[in-house]
Amino acid sequence: EEVCACALDCSYVEAGADGAMLWSIREAVERQTVQIGASACGATAVVDVLKALGVEVPPEEADRCVRTRLRRNESPLPDYLLSRSEAGATHSQLIQGAQEASKGKVVGRFFHFHPRRLVGLILWLARWIRKGAVPVATMNMQLAVPEGEEVPDAWHHQLIFGVAPNTVFMTNPLDVGSEEEVHQRLCSESVLLIRREDVLQRLTPDCCLSGLSESRSDPRWKALDVEGQVRQVALEEEQEPDRPGSVHVTIPAAYSSGITLFALRESLLGQELLDAPELPLL
Structure with a gap:
């Protein structure tokens, strides 16, 4: 100090x-x-x-x-x-x-x-x-x-x-x-960037991603296509894990x-x- x-x-x-x-x-x-x-x-x-x-x-x-x-x-x-x-x-x-x-x-x-x-x-x-x-x-x-x-x-x-x-x-x-x-x-x-690694470490096979847009009362989850962003991160990790892909996922902020x-x-x-x-x- x-x-x-x-x-x-x-x-x-x-x-x-x-x-x-x-x-x-x-x-x-x-x-x-x-x-x-x-x-x-x-x-x-x-x-x-x-x-x-x-x-x-x-x-x-x-x-x-x-x-x-x-x-x-x-x-x-x-x-x-x-x-x-x-x-x-x-x-x-x-x-x-x-x-x-x-x-x-x-x-x-x-x-x-x-x-x-x-x-x-x-x-x-x-x-x-x-x-x-x-x-x-x-x-x-x-x-x-x-x-x-x-x-x-x-x-x-x-x-x-x-x-x-x-x-x-x-x-x-x-x-x-x-x-x-x-x-x-x-x-x-009013948006927040979530780190790619914070998403990936919680992305399990039984994870229901449709809930990211369909069941949310805030329409911004759908407008920002949070579900699509998460699927894109998962696809990048599956297809090219050694290449840098999306660094963040953007979500609504309160x-x-x-x-x-x-x-x-x-x-x-x-x-x-x-x-x-x-x-x-x-």
Whole structure:
């Protein structure tokens, strides 16, 4: 963390006095909550949101209120994929969890960033942060992947504790991202890439693939032809196991990309948040 904090400090110094910060870099190092459990990045963010708003809640209570969903790693492929599509939490669960854990003291408002919005991300965040709002980004980490790095396995919720020109400061992990990189991840379709090997190791001879599209209430499973994608991966593995084929299978995701702003309910800011219009489409 010392190395990370040093890098963050350098960014902040270069940014000058234009940053809008909830916490200083050093405060973030001391106060941030490290991920509290599997798939619990949302609940972890809620712990820090409440902390930033002066409401102390045990991490296990925040996780209970957020109702984090887990991956069902031992399930047959259709149920495993369903669990992957909803593992963790949505922004709605974060808002409900923060409200419940704070006994109604904290309110949240989600702003969609997909489809792309007419907004300057840094300026927009800075304006709300200066007023005391606490932002949490819901991002598709499978976008804007640096060249040469492996595509991450999931979406991610991160508290934003400050911004500066072309710089976004986040917790869990303590990190800094460019405006372009963060904006790309905030503007994503609700889809998730599942690694080829995670599909193949659960693809048994008695696996009923028709359930991937026919019995699902969400029509996106059929629209994305998840069943066809899985059959293609199986065919590639059977015919040419030594040649690289489809790297991922794309499935629907329960999450929406964007930013949730939190504030104390009984405050002018809380009311302003609830009354604020959606960001205009580009």
